[in-house]
Amino acid sequence: MSTSEAVEIPQPLAVSYARDFGEEGRNWIAGLPTLAAEFLDRWELKRDGAVRSGEASLVLPVLREHGTRAVLKLQMPRAETTAALIGLHTWNGEGVVRLLDHDPESSTMLLERLDAARTLASIEDDDVAMGILAELQARLVCVPAPQGLRSLADIATEMLEQVPKAVAALADSGDRQRLRGWASAVNELVGEPGDRILHWDLHYGNVLAAQREPWLAIDPEPLAGDPGFDLWPALDSRWDDVVAKGDALRVVRRRFDLLTEVLGLDRARATGWTLGRLLQNSLWDIDGGETALASSSVAIAESLFDR
Numbered sequence: 001m002s003t004s005e006a007v008e009i010p011q012p013l014a015v016s017y018a019r020d021f022g023e024e025g026r027n028w029i030a031g032l033p034t035l036a037a038e039f040l041d042r043w044e045l046k047r048d049g050a051v052r053s054g055e056a057s058l059v060l061p062v063l064r065e066h067g068t069r070a071v072l073k074l075q076m077p078r079a080e081t082t083a084a085l086i087g088l089h090t091w092n093g094e095g096v097v098r099l100l101d102h103d104p105e106s107s108t109m110l111l112e113r114l115d116a117a118r119t120l121a122s123i124e125d126d127d128v129a130m131g132i133l134a135e136l137q138a139r140l141v142c143v144p145a146p147q148g149l150r151s152l153a154d155i156a157t158e159m160l161e162q163v164p165k166a167v168a169a170l171a172d173s174g175d176r177q178r179l180r181g182w183a184s185a186v187n188e189l190v191g192e193p194g195d196r197i198l199h200w201d202l203h204y205g206n207v208l209a210a211q212r213e214p215w216l217a218i219d220p221e222p223l224a225g226d227p228g229f230d231l232w233p234a235l236d237s238r239w240d241d242v243v244a245k246g247d248a249l250r251v252v253r254r255r256f257d258l259l260t261e262v263l264g265l266d267r268a269r270a271t272g273w274t275l276g277r278l279l280q281n282s283l284w285d286i287d288g289g290e291t292a293l294a295s296s297s298v299a300i301a302e303s304l305f306d307r
Contacts, residue, residue: 007036007060013053020056021076028076032058039072039108043101052116054219056080061113069113070100080221081107083149087222090146090197095139096217097208114216120207121238129204130255133234134262136217137202137227141263145197145224152225153193156186156276162283171291178293178301182279185272192269194226203233228266228273231259232281232300235274239296252303271304 009032017025036058040047048069049061057075064070075081085107088099093112101110123129163183170176199206200221210216223229235255242251260270278297285294 007033007058008051009033009058010051010053013055013058016055017076025076032074035074035106035108036060036072039074039103039106039110043072043110045070045072045110059116062110064100071111071113073109073111075107077105077107079150083222084220085109086146086148087197087199087220090143090222091140091220093212094143095136095213096199096220097210098212112210112212114208114210114218116208118209120204120215122209126238126251127254127258129237130234130258131262132215133202133204133207133237134259136207136215137199137230137234137259138263140199140202140217140220141196141227141230143197145195145222149197149222149224151193152198152223152229153190155223155225155280156190156193159183159276159279159283160187160190163279166283166286169286169291170293175293175298178298179279179282182275182282182301185275186279189226189269189272189276192226193224194229195224196227198223198225198227198230200230201233202230204237206233226269226273227263228270229277231256231270231274232277234259235300236296243296243299248299249303252300256304274304275301 009029014029017029021028039045040062044065045062047060048063052059057073060072062070062072085102085104088096097114098112099109100112102108120129120133123132160183163179167176167179170179199217200223201219202217206219207215207217235252242248245251260267278301282293282297
């Protein structure tokens, strides 16, 4: 394929940007083919496969000058993309996809190519999959957070300020009581927010098979804080399958045990910060119009207490 070949924008990506960013998002999507062509030329890349996209990015498989396989990732510059660049620089390929080049102005990244067709969800044995994720997460959170990342202290403080309004929006008294309880757990920990660099979205779908190592993490949304706040995406992984097997509480407890053991976390603190993550998710849901807590959040919270 030639670098001059026009890039087709996947419709779901265009719809996502229009929905989430309005006119700014539509304008960015309109300029995306030109932006892609610019970086294909600037970094002397050749197209090497079909266009892929996530919720917020366009990914082009490419070949570098000497035939090295890579991917060109384009996304609209935002605080999240700046944080991702900071995190990838800081980790420098340790347990995570390697950043090969980047343009800070446009947030365009050139990354090593992993096997996008094989995520950690392909491993049927949940203990094996969770053990792999936990080992990767332990490597990531052992690194002190650099300057420039959002702090869990700020996020937790903002969450607590939003709780009274959110509680009032819930229709069920049991849900209101749960949300207050999760907020109480955060209030006890807010003075000790931690200083590690967190991935913030490490679940089975964000761990890909690789050549340099068997598995590597992708798509970090780095944050400075306590590793306990980073467990929920793993606990929630492959949730439909967990529910279908009819033993969600046992599976979540088993996952929590594996994660806290491998990461060397204090279980009480990890429980509190996991409730904080459930609080954060619920606040987002309520802000979006929900009037009930997600069943998965309720189940995960129950699993942490029913031991």
